[in-house]
Every structure is written in C-alpha cells, then in structure tokens.
Amino acid sequence: MDVEGGHQPLPDQSGSVHLVANGEIYNHRGIRAELGSERFVTDSDSEAALHALLVDGPAGLTRLRGMFALAFTTDDGEFVAARDAVGVKPLYWVRRDDAVLFASELRAFDEADRPAVESFPPGHCWTPNGGLVRFADAVPAQVRPARRAEEPGVWDDALVKAVREAVVAAVEYRMMSDVGIGVFLSGGLDSAIVAAVAAEYADRHDQPLPTFAVGAAGSSDLAAARVVAEHLGTEHHEIVMTSADAAAALPRAVHATEHYDPSLVRSAVPNLLLAEYASKRVPAVLTGEGADELFAGYEYYHEAPFTDPGALQTELVRTVGELHHLNLQRCDRTTMAFGMEARVPFLDRDLIELALSIPPEHKMVRPGVPEKALLREAFAGWLPEDILWRGKEQFGDGSGASEVLSSLGGGDSTAGSHPVDGVRLRTEEEAEFYALWHQEFEGIDPARTLGRFATT
Known part of the structure; x- marks a missing residue:
C-alpha cells in the first residue's frame, strides 16, 4: 500500500519515531479510523502499526490483524520488536551482553554471532525494560x-x-x-x-x-x-x-x-x-x-x-x-x-x-x-x-x-547413526540437503532456529 509514500524507516509527523516492518496490516483502515486519520502522513498499512505502538505502547500490537515482523524506536530510547502470532513473517535474534540484534534472515548475522542466533517466538514482543512478553497466541x-x-x-x-x-x-x-x-x-x-x-x-x-x-x-x-x-x-x-x-x-x-x-x-x-x-x-x-x-x-x-x-x-x-x-x-x-x-x-x-x-x-x-x-x-x-x-x-x-x-540422487536410506556436526539427520537425502545448508549457514545451530524439526 502506498508504494511511493511508504518508504522505510517510516516516521511519524515529528520525525522522532520510526518503524521498519515486513508484512501487511490488513485492518489498517480500521485502525486509522480508531486513532484519528489526522495522525497519518502516508497511506501505507505499516503506518497503522507505528501509531498503534505510539498510542498504546506494546499493547497496541493487539490491534493489528495481519502478518508482520517489525521494529519500532523513538529518539528517546524506546524500542519494540515483535512478530505476528502465527509467525507468517520471519524474525531471528541474538542476545548479547552489549546488544540485542534482530534480522529477518539467518545470513544477516556475522560469523561471531551465529552460534547464538535464535528464532524469535511468534506472538511475542521484546523491549529493553520489559524483556520478552507474549501478546497473542497462534491458537486462542x-x-x-x-x-x-x-x-x-x-x-x-x-x-x-x-x-x-x-x-x-x-x-x-x-x-x-x-x-x-x-x-x-x-x-x-x-x-x-x-x-x-x-x-x-x-x-x-x-x-x-x-x-x-x-x-x-x-x-x-x-x-x-x-x-x-x-x-x-x-x-x-x-x-x-x-x-x-x-x-x-x-x-x-x-x-x-x-x-x-x-x-x-x-x-x-x-x-x-x-x-x-x-x-x-x-x-x-x-x-x-x-x-x-x-x-x-x-x-x-x-x-x-x-x-x-x-x-x-x-x-x-x-x-x-x-x-x-x-x-x-x-x-x-x-x-x-x-x-x-x-x-x-x-x-x-x-x-x-x-x-x-x-x-x-x-x-x-x-x-x-x-x-x-x-x-x-x-x-x-x-x-x-x-x-x-x-x-x-x-x-x-x-x-x-x-x-x-x-x-x-539422494533417497530415503538412513543417514547412519552418527550425527553430522551434532545434528541428527534421518536419511541420506536429508544429509545431502544439510550439506548444502551448512555451506551457507555454518555456525548456526538448527536446534535454535528450526524448532521441533531439528530436535526430535
């Protein structure tokens, strides 16, 4: 929505609040009506998320109907990162002593940070003061x-x-x-x-x-x-x-x-x-x-x-x-x-x-x-x-x-009882695909990023 006006980072009218968002807010018109259209400077659906957070803080995430991964920040140090309830849009993070890093792709993280990369949980938001908080469930x-x-x-x-x-x-x-x-x-x-x-x-x-x-x-x-x-x-x-x-x-x-x-x-x-x-x-x-x-x-x-x-x-x-x-x-x-x-x-x-x-x-x-x-x-x-x-x-x-x-090539024969790099691989075909995966994502721990698939 609003390809010309919706460039990101998306600011509010003051220029002191910004949002980056991946996805779509399907009920953005309803949110505009609720919050007052005079607040808005673009027709981008993402701006509805910006003002929902600006008005209600992290609680504003419950207004949003859509798929999204987003980060919201203000000049005075407020910060919110969030992912939609089902996890339609991807989000990963690394928690270090000196910083918390967010990205939509595994390849975005530097080699030194890769062992600590985790999948950010759907339906959650994170703030520096409040930490990780659930705001919605995939299944109510x-x-x-x-x-x-x-x-x-x-x-x-x-x-x-x-x-x-x-x-x-x-x-x-x-x-x-x-x-x-x-x-x-x-x-x-x-x-x-x-x-x-x-x-x-x-x-x-x-x-x-x-x-x-x-x-x-x-x-x-x-x-x-x-x-x-x-x-x-x-x-x-x-x-x-x-x-x-x-x-x-x-x-x-x-x-x-x-x-x-x-x-x-x-x-x-x-x-x-x-x-x-x-x-x-x-x-x-x-x-x-x-x-x-x-x-x-x-x-x-x-x-x-x-x-x-x-x-x-x-x-x-x-x-x-x-x-x-x-x-x-x-x-x-x-x-x-x-x-x-x-x-x-x-x-x-x-x-x-x-x-x-x-x-x-x-x-x-x-x-x-x-x-x-x-x-x-x-x-x-x-x-x-x-x-x-x-x-x-x-x-x-x-x-x-x-x-x-x-x-x-490949096939369904077993890959053997010895895991590769500590990762359990069930078939020769999976081992071949893992080798391709490892070329691009060396250092990433599948158990942290691929959930139940990689741990059972």
Whole structure:
C-alpha cells in the first residue's frame, strides 16, 4: 500500500519515531479510523502499526490483524520488536551482553554471532525494560479443548455457512493492494478455494486475477490447475519444470528457505521456480497454506494415535503452532527471494479460531467421505465437482517435483547413526540437503532456529 509514500524507516509527523516492518496490516483502515486519520502522513498499512505502538505502547500490537515482523524506536530510547502470532513473517535474534540484534534472515548475522542466533517466538514482543512478553497466541486459548460432537460427521447448515463466510472474509482481507495480486494455484482443494473467492472478488472490483501453476510435464497439478483456471476465467500462467530446472533450483531452494527438511525442500523447488516467474508480473500472491492443519488434510492425521478425537485436536493445535518452522518458512522465503509477498488467508486469526473450535470428530475420514469434507461442502458450487472432491496430494508429489528430484540422487536410506556436526539427520537425502545448508549457514545451530524439526 502506498508504494511511493511508504518508504522505510517510516516516521511519524515529528520525525522522532520510526518503524521498519515486513508484512501487511490488513485492518489498517480500521485502525486509522480508531486513532484519528489526522495522525497519518502516508497511506501505507505499516503506518497503522507505528501509531498503534505510539498510542498504546506494546499493547497496541493487539490491534493489528495481519502478518508482520517489525521494529519500532523513538529518539528517546524506546524500542519494540515483535512478530505476528502465527509467525507468517520471519524474525531471528541474538542476545548479547552489549546488544540485542534482530534480522529477518539467518545470513544477516556475522560469523561471531551465529552460534547464538535464535528464532524469535511468534506472538511475542521484546523491549529493553520489559524483556520478552507474549501478546497473542497462534491458537486462542478459548478454542481448547474443542467440544465433542454429538453426531460425528453430521453438521448443520449454520456451521457450513460459518466456515464459508470465514474463508471468504479472510481472502478478501488479503486482496488489499495498490499494485495487483495473484494466486498460486496448485490444483488442490485449498488453493482452488482461495482462487475461487479471489476471482469472485476480482470480478466485483473489475480487476484481473492472474493465477500461476507449476509442475513437471504431464503432472496432475498442472492439469487440475488448468481446469480450475478455465472454470474461474483467470489469467492463467503455467511453468513446466524440467529435471535441469529442478537441479539448478535445488541449492537455491535450500539457501532461500534456510532449511534442509526433505519434504520442505522438495516442495520449495517448484515454489521457487513459480515465484521467480510470478514476481515479474505481480508483487503479491495468495496461497492455500494452513488449510490442512486446520481441517486435518494430511494422511497421517487419520492414522493411530490420531483416530482418537482428543489426540487429533492436540495434534492440529501443535502443527498450527509449528507452521512457522516448516511450511510457512518455505512459503515466505521462496517468494521473498524475489521480492514478492505470499499471503495466507487460511491462517487468518478468526478462521483459525473457528476451525479449531469445530469438534475434531467432524474432521475424521469415514467410509466414502474424504478428508476435509466440511471445507469441501462449504464451497459446493464454487468449483468443478472433480476438483472439489479431488483427493489430497502433497505439493511435491502433485507437481512432479518429488519424482524429478529423486532422479538427481539422494533417497530415503538412513543417514547412519552418527550425527553430522551434532545434528541428527534421518536419511541420506536429508544429509545431502544439510550439506548444502551448512555451506551457507555454518555456525548456526538448527536446534535454535528450526524448532521441533531439528530436535526430535
């Protein structure tokens, strides 16, 4: 918003208060109305965060609806650093005796500081006087534990309507842009729903909607995305990935994502190629991340021990809280590697609260009923039936990336019982990706920066 006027560091009218922020504040217009538009000197959404902090101090962070990592400072020594509740945007820090350092990327830290680099926790802020304080939870406390369903798998029209309206509102919030927006369309259910809502919004506002799909020649994702794009009438773009493309992108994917988890890297390769192409056409895209964690889309959610409703609910809450170390890290880094922003409607705070308040029994598969049946039913009529009820495929599989990458080497054999550099590596493929990671990030401790993935 306000590309011309929103240069950072962003000052207030006096010039004595400044903010740097990465991300988007979707409710910035509401905050302007609450605080008084006369305070504002730009139309940048980030300025809403500046004045919320100026008026309320760190408590002002609770006003913000969006994705962000930010630092706020005044000439008289006040300082606040903060990260959004889900951790959609990255933030790292180092606490030294003489200074506290913050950055959005691991590579920003000097060699001497790298052993102490940590992931800054989502939903927290830090001030010199108050230290580290939580201001928001990824999963609001009131949704835990979910109530039990009287009749598992049987829901009323009101719940279907509530899910649909929450998704529509979340997508429409994220259509905010002065310079255009597109959709990453994998052909799976989640991105297809996002594209359908975005297309309806674009039609109402008489604006184009570019959609972007990537895959190996003949891949199921490319075919499905084409069907969705034709149904919605979007400006569709396809990137056909070859083995040579994948081989060239693999080291870049490890370095861009700052990660070495095999499933994440495999899916990051096509994401990186897609982002490189799309960034030349739009500054921001919507994606379908988060829906599987909210509505139990992954296959393992439907296996023991998660066939118990309570265990399933606990696992869904856990995985939403861990997204910033895995899928969100891939989503953000592959797009921002080319200066393009990825927005994640399914991780809107209201949608998270609604989805995780749904009885977990409603998210369990039953004979003849696939995963995410409630979400599918909520968007009946919005998509072709074969897309609406298409079975779940991992992005790396549906795009053909897993098959293409497997031809380059690696594999799933064990990496051995001896950890490398004290880091536990589960497979030969992971060991190869770790070697690429280590070239760029030597000195970084994965246990401090990659969370549960690196420690279990």
